[in-house]
Amino acid sequence: MRGIHFLKQLGTSGKALSGLSLYFTSRSKPVRYCITGLFASGITLYYTAKHQVCHAATLKLDSSKWMSEPLTDLNTLEKNQNDMKCRVEAMIMRIQADVCHALEELEPEGDKFLVDKWHRAEGGGGVTCVLQDGVTFEKAGVNVSVVHGTLPPGAVQQMKSRGKNFKSQTLPFFAAGVSSVIHPRNPMVPTMHFNYRYFEVVDEGGKRIWWFGGGADLTPYYLDEKDAKHFHKTLKGACDKHDKGYYPRFKKWCDEYFFIKHRGMTRGVGGIFFDDIDEPSQDKCFKFVESCGDAIVPAYIPIVQKNKNSGYGYAERQWQLIRRGHYAEFNLIYDRGTKFGLQTPGARYESILMSLPLNAKWEYRHEPKPGSLEAKLTEVLKKPREWV
């Protein structure tokens, strides 16, 4: 147990020691000391890996605006900011709060998010925030989940299709993420989704494998090219800070992923999507994902502000409901996150299905009139464009 003791003494200077993947980029004395301690104690490493005890590295976290207490107690989170699990949890709690507060500010009658903190019998839990039937937002959900345990065969299968190949039918795992779908009331305001997540899996040989995934995409009901450009440009800015190759790659991936196959069209005008990100280092991956998370408010809020008081009538509402039906189809038929979620034992389905719209409509053979604004949007969905 001496290794853990050493780790606890690390303090903030160990911030660059990014958790269990053992990337050591900092060269400060305490870190070197710790490395010695770690490597001198195989048992400790095994212990911490097996029981997912957070490593020590204290960082004062400002949790005053978070929507709830975190899943892991704040003290543990603060003391273990060099463990990626703790670092991610703090980050997603903060992003959840930033987004929720920014959305609440757009509610003229003071509607607030309902906050549900839940625990999962099998390990972990989440904080689900939902604002329903607001003036600006018909249904907005921003969900944090931090879960661990054993993945069942169905969920392992979902992972396999993500390019991971595991021989086992079941696997120990840790998953933490923030995910959100915002369905505004006014059809002139697009729906927006984002999700950033971190995974750890221990394979058959006891090797810990980690990766990040995530993305954000915009689903307008009526196309405003300036809005689409603004959204993409903001996400591109977040990507470019880390790797100029990210945006083009992840923009394309987004168009491919958010594709409603049976309709032959994308869910919306896209954004970015990535999965299985584990390079160049855990720390750099974290910082990239954090930038993407921080880009949500500047990418989306101005679009809501600009359009939320636009005029609309019965026809526009009907089109919005039809398109929300398409949205539900994507989420229930194709979305891997939804499938993965519903296959995880003890999954809280209310949080997973929070992404579904408050209202949706399926008219048989509904087709927009040629030349209409609805048809114009459909054309773009069938042939994704470059926006930046």
Next chain:
Amino acid sequence: MRGIHFLKQLGTSGKALSGLSLYFTSRSKPVRYCITGLFASGITLYYTAKHQVCHAATLKLDSSKWMSEPLTDLNTLEKNQNDMKCRVEAMIMRIQADVCHALEELEPEGDKFLVDKWHRAEGGGGVTCVLQDGVTFEKAGVNVSVVHGTLPPGAVQQMKSRGKNFKSQTLPFFAAGVSSVIHPRNPMVPTMHFNYRYFEVVDEGGKRIWWFGGGADLTPYYLDEKDAKHFHKTLKGACDKHDKGYYPRFKKWCDEYFFIKHRGMTRGVGGIFFDDIDEPSQDKCFKFVESCGDAIVPAYIPIVQKNKNSGYGYAERQWQLIRRGHYAEFNLIYDRGTKFGLQTPGARYESILMSLPLNAKWEYRHEPKPGSLEAKLTEVLKKPREWV
């Protein structure tokens, strides 16, 4: 080509020669003559199998009330009523018409089904009948499809999970069926679904495998025990005529199949469900399925008649919309028919998704008040009952 010529001369006496599976139960002269002709001509057998040409056995079909011309021309259908493919097509065209006309009679303002006959580039087509936004029915769809071609890997996979095991990635297939979902407007009238289908697949060794499947189930928004009993009793009557063991087995199968796993509850109060039925003979299977099809009108129509003018208010409508959300979840996440359909190349998604309600609602964490009628229904959904 002589074999085909012989077959064409068969006439109605060959009715018991049930198509390509080569069950010969009739012993009349022309049939024996034909058998000789068939076996004397391996090439003919190959030809008919490969091109799915219907075999000869003339039966005058009354198509005057059918919703459209059949997919196969009427003359061919009439002349080949000993081919199960033709026999099934005539049966499903008739059942479609019977159900549609019975529903139309309940529309006080004379709303009629819209009839869409469609063709599939890869082979076959269908007749989709939809009545939308009627006074009695908010959305009612009754769909016939008769398709053939090659099954893609995804669809073969769907079949494998149905207890069929094929080594091939792709398989030649024929599928014909009638499927229907009726969503009434009044929340006191249950939604009803039925589907009867016939499959033929040619395996790796050239062996033709056939089976029937189907079922019918009732989804009330408010539980009327008498209605549930009537529905089950009528279906039981249809089953009992053929095998006393069918109803108990297929009732249980229905509760298991129409189960919304993540909610831990059935879709409704059930009915019957069966798949992979290929015993005791093709003819007996057909007759059983036909009885089930004929039971739809007497099982459902009296329930609609009884409740369609019941009073209801905003709260009941809201509950209906919430439950329609659950219905959409089942169809999009779990239903094998929907999955199979969407994975079939050239699938007409409008016909497949016709089952979705006109309107649905997803409220976060909606739960019926304890002791309410809504809660009473939910209890039954969580613990299926015996109704007969």
